[in-house]
Amino acid sequence: MKVETKSRITVFILAALVWFALTDIKDFQEVIAGLVLAAVVTLLAGKFFITTTKQRGVPHRIIAAVRYFFNFLWEMIKANVHVAFIVLHPMLPIKPGIVKIKTKLTKDSAITILTNSITLTPGTLTVDINPDSKEIYIHCIEVHATTVDENTQQIGQRFEHILAEVFE
Amino acid sequence: MKSHDGMTLIVKTVTRLSVWLIILYGLYIILHGHLTPGGGFGGGVVIALAFLNVLLAFGHKFTGEWLKIPLLEKLESGSTLLFMLVGLLGIFYAGSFLANYIIKGSLYHLFSAGTIPLLNIIIGVKVAMSLFLVVWVMAAFKIEEEEEQ
Amino acid sequence: MTIYLMCFILFLVGFYGVITKRDLVKIILSLAIMGYSTNLFLIIFAYRTGAHYPILEKGTSVTAMVDPLPQALVLTSIVIELGITALLVALAVRLYGKYKTFDITKIRRLLG
Amino acid sequence: MPVETWLTFVLGIMIIGSVVALELKDILSAIIAIGIVGLGVSVAFLFLQAPDLAIVQFLFEIFAIIILIKAFIKKDYHVETPSRINLYLSGITVIILVVIFIFSIPIFKSLPVFGEPLMTTSQYYLDNGAAETGAANLVSSIILDYRAYDTLGEVTVLFTAILGALTVLRIKSRTKMEKR
Structure with missing residues (x-):
């Protein structure tokens, strides 16, 4: 896997988690908006998060x-x-x-x-x-x-x- | 190291790891403008500050490659037009300029209040782009001045 | 009453700066001070003793709320102020690039 | 403690900060002192039950400070000592302003007392705002629904101001064009 793809996936998961922590997870509207916004953040600033590969698990x-x-x-x-x-x-x-x-x-x-x-x-x-x-x-x-x-x-x-x- | 090449490694690393969080928080403030304090103005400034953070930490050239400045300029002027378009659609659907013509939804939910979240998003984009562009052009002006001397 | 007067004093300090200072930076700062005092005066004028902020919350019913209309006006006013500050800063930077000084009397003299 | 006491305290700090900002010789100290005034306004908004405005004022203040510092900090800035005529003129200005202040006290006495506003139009917004627009934040329902036309004008003004700033900064001066 390329480093940039990995970084974007990590940012997407983290952004969605932060959004669910900020809002009420039982409301399905918030969940939809959170996923969309996590995608937006990933597109905008996703490639900075991880820049190098690590050897260990x-x-x-x-x-x-x-x-x-x-x-x-x-x-x-x-x-x-x-x-x-x-x-x-x-x-x-x-x-x-x-x-x-x-x-x-x-x-x-x-x-x-x-x-x-x-x-x-x-x-x-x-x-x-x-x-x-x-x-x-x-x-x-x-x-x-x-x-x-x-x-x-x-x-x-x-x-x-x-x-x-x-x-x- | 020249002044417009950005700051030290520590500032760069912390910016790199935190910029997505700031942008997400700005989007949260914009989107919940009709439920909690905040709205398009506040959230727009948060996003502009996130971009500004990258500009100060990484320097002029890197930010220019990341953000595509001509696109930002188009967004900046386009959002004003979009605001008017939403208003004009109100004439057709509800009979008056900037009328609230989308279904209201139920109170305290995210998708409620008709055009208000839509206009909040437009204002947020507008404020973020215009404020960031001012600092961007100011930085470009400074670099030009330094190169001449 | 005292609060109104103190707000007015703040406005007058800004006014004093605009009139007497010869420095472009100080003039921009005094304009900002005048803007702050005006905004604050409008909000102070709208305050109702013991009232709640004008945002409804789930599960609570509040009868007395602060006047929301001046708050909406001031919200736009703050944004415009920042735009004007940016414009003035741009003009000041330009003038400095041309005349190498922030002193308005000198700039006037150089214009001839 | 009542709100008035806190507000008097905050306003006192703001007045001191503004005088300091205008009289200091150093540019960085002056800009930081203006930060005291702006953040004081933000705190006062919180005391006056306007959390919307407190957030916006706080963020815009930080942005204004960044713009001011970024624009002015590296210029070789020095203030010349004012001449005697200027000192006399400032003294006269202060006297005139004090006179204006004394004569304006009756006007402020005729205003409604602090804490008891008139609220003729806004009571309607408070009663019907949530039902008519569906927004829980009534300030937001006013700026984007009842008075959205004002906001359109505001967006236009912001657009024009920023456009002016961009144009002023981007235009090449005549001497530079001749050099190239």
Whole structure:
């Protein structure tokens, strides 16, 4: 199956589901209108949704996504405690700076989720991204390492390996 | 990267994944204009904002290939004509201009209120197209200016 | 009564901007302010104390409703205002492209 | 709390926002301050039981801000300090406007009190609107059924305004034509 067809079918199903969630499903008029409008949306904006093919099957990816969610929550709690410790510390031991990390992810959505996760965890903030060389610039509240590889190990690797299973 | 080539990868990805949802919501507001708050004006702006989202995120060239601007211009002028046509049909069927000549249906259902949903759709198309075209032409004007300098 | 007067103050602020400002952008903004105050005044004028919004709902019967006629008029007025703002912005951008300034006194002088 | 208190509060914020928008030197701050006024109008519509208008005002305000920012933000915009004559003229204008305001108070006193409108025509629409047009939203039944002719005029005005904007932006200036 071509990627565009797959994308359009996915958008059609999702649009119909959203429409049924918005309206009363017992009314047959709403169902007809929902199907027609889902078709309109599919024709108009259906081809953007999926642009690349994934290697693994859908169930495996869903399980990986759930695992990623809990992993992300755990990292978030750790980072929150860390930043709270820094803020409450009387000496305020911060060492801010901008670091560069490299990522091995290739898909756009994976990079987007990675950068958003880095921004959401307290203490780190994505500043800019270079899509050609896969480099992400991050503002850190506490810089430990100076080389690119060490920073990648500390900041990026936490999320990267599960994201690779979800999206690659 | 030039300014009219769009924004970073993150903005592009989020736009790509969410534009269908915004358009669907705009259509929902237009179609339920006679039952809930909203209607052609509000829903039209939502659709125009969805197109504008793509224009800001992906840049001028990509949007031009996606949306077929001459078709939008024809829709923009055509919807005014269509509004008048619906009104003129009222003369033949009910005796006065813009009379409500379609069967009313029962209250609180989607297919009710005669010509009102029809006119709502026409107004929604009109508002969406005209507002998007203004921003489109403004962006084109800006690019021309930059190229001259 | 106080609300009517405050609405009128808002209108007068816009009026002040149209008269005294020499800047095209500020004049467009003042016109927008005048439009807002007029719309708001019409709706304030239509309000009935303790009334319901003019949309019927399934299963409820409401006797007192707000006046829907000014609401319909203001709905069209808002749209026209945006169209006029777009037209004025287009004119201002054009004038800037020709004279490289937003100052209307200078534009008048350049016209000769 | 009664509606009047909330409305007074919102209107106070809007007046402050409009004065700030007119007096600020920076263009981006001025446009954001005009956003305060427009969104304040939207909130006031919600308090006044007009959800239709609140939605439309909110969306159109956002669109207007986008247009203004997109058009004006990259121009090298600087405001010259006004000369002394201009300051005197603004002072005189303020005095005249205050005088107008004081003299207009009796007119506002003669209007119906807030909360008790006359509603001579619209009572008919409220009583018979749902039965005659079949629409639950009575505002929509007025703009598209009872007063659809007004809406046709409005669509024409919008069409003309947008056409004017498109024409003004697309026309090539004379100097550019000569260059080519």
